[in-house]
Amino acid sequence: MTIRFGVSPIAWINDDMPELGGDTPLETVFADAHDAGFAGIELGGKFPRAPEALRAALSPYELALVGGWYSTELLTRSVDEEIEALQAHLGLLKAMGSQVFIAAETSNAVHSRRGVPLASTPRLESGQWQRFGTRLSDLAEYVAGEGLRFAYHHHLGTVVEREEDVRSFLRETSPQVGFTVDTGHAALGGFDAIWLIEQAPGRVAHVHCKDVRRPVFEQLLADGGSFLDGVLAGMFTAPGDGSLDFGRVMKSLRAIDYSGWVIVEAEQDPAIADPRRYAIMGIQTLKREAALHGLEEAA
Secondary structure, eight states: OEEEEEEOGGGTSOSSOTTTTTTOOHHHHHHHHHHHTOSEEOOOTTSOSSHHHHHHHHGGGTOEEOOOEEEEOTTTSOHHHHHHHTHHHHHHHHHTTOOEEEEEEOTTOOTTOTTSOGGGOOOOOHHHHHHHHHHHHHHHHHHHHTTOEEEEEOOTTSSSOSHHHHHHHHHHSOTTSEEEEEHHHHHHHTSOHHHHHHHOGGGEEEEEEOEEOHHHHHHHHHHTOOHHHHHHHTOEEOTTSSSOOHHHHHHHHHHTTOOEEEEEOOOOOTTTSOHHHHHHHHHHHHHHHHHHTTOEEOO
């Protein structure tokens, strides 16, 4: 079982806030990722959507396309409608050889709405979970049939945010609905990513590693700020620069024989937090802890 290290472009170019790095050339992102030692990169909003063009853009930097976020709207549309809507995204991932389909429900999410307090995150009533879970399970089955692993991303500002949400999610979805385990969103959502890994080892399909600055987050909640306010204030950072213990994370992944991508992802203001420097910090931290805990990196 081996892992590969990848990176999200969100530290360079933030799709939810284009004013953060929106004028950064893709070549800068790719060059920084390559120089830092990453083997792959997740899809960003500015990336070409034609496979030939994207392949040509990534090839000089020896970067694989790991996958990329897809926004589901299963609370408001049917599985068949969702399958129709995701075809272009799925087709690109398949053409690029990606192995995971990262998704999160956004039909009523607040994480991309600067004027909406994080405290207004939507919650599902107990009676809504079964229908949502059934639709997710059917969608995951379809994605699996297309050759990719469905990896649901629990996320602040969405209906799967807290431990209570995750428990309902696990209860109402089939084992084919995997997780993108995100260390930062777990910590600020009120639970430990290691708990999720241990609770549902067979569901761990993808891993995002970001660190957190808890005092910044606590102040955000006290001030009634939004998720994007928290990003601007610096509630997230790269592994090795916050309060999380990534040795424990790597140990727990080794315990379940995890094989797949481990992604450095930490959205910050690139004018304040140099993406290249933080990317290097993140991968060095994770590589060190992975080696210490017996996780083998793919050649």
